[in-house]
Amino acid sequence: MTYVVTEACIKCKFMDCVEVCPVDCFYEGENMLVINPNECIDCGVCEPECPAEAILPDTEDGLEEWLEINTKYSETWPNITVKGEPPADADDWQGKEGKKEFLSPNPGQGG
Ligand code: SF4
Ligand code: SF4
Numbered sequence: 413m414t415y416v417v418t419e420a421c422i423k424c425k426f427m428d429c430v431e432v433c434p435v436d437c438f439y440e441g442e443n444m445l446v447i448n449p450n451e452c453i454d455c456g457v458c459e460p461e462c463p464a465e466a467i468l469p470d471t472e473d474g475l476e477e478w479l480e481i482n483t484k485y486s487e488t489w490p491n492i493t494v495k496g497e498p499p500a501d502a503d504d505w506q507g508k509e510g511k512k513e514f515l516s517p518n519p520g521q522g523g
């Protein structure tokens with residue numbers, strides 16, 4: 413298994429998760445992060461750190477699509493290990509449904 417970042421991260425991108433990961437397996441897109449499932453050691457310490465509750469174990473139902481998204485983008489987006497500045501409107505997007513259409517395929521800056 414692995415943990416994956418899901419829809420709730422889109423446009424929130426608080427980045428509290430990146431600094432606790434012992435194997436630095438978060439990757440940054442323009443408006444969300446993903447986990448590299450091949451690098452994640454399933455320790456689970458990032459899950460409670462996420463204010464948006466966006467990080468879930470892939471053993472939960474219905475996460476196949478998010479596992480694919482995490483796998484795909486972690487191959488091309490830059491690694492991130494230091495918390496950056498969240499989007500100015502991140503709080504407005506927290507908990508909103510239907511954010512998937514806003515997922516940007518563009519890479520973030522990394523850091
Ligand atoms: S803490 Fe949660 S919302 Fe913030 S970047 Fe990490 S997964 Fe996304
Ligand atoms: S479960 Fe552990 S290894 Fe996997 S992304 Fe979270 S902190 Fe990193």
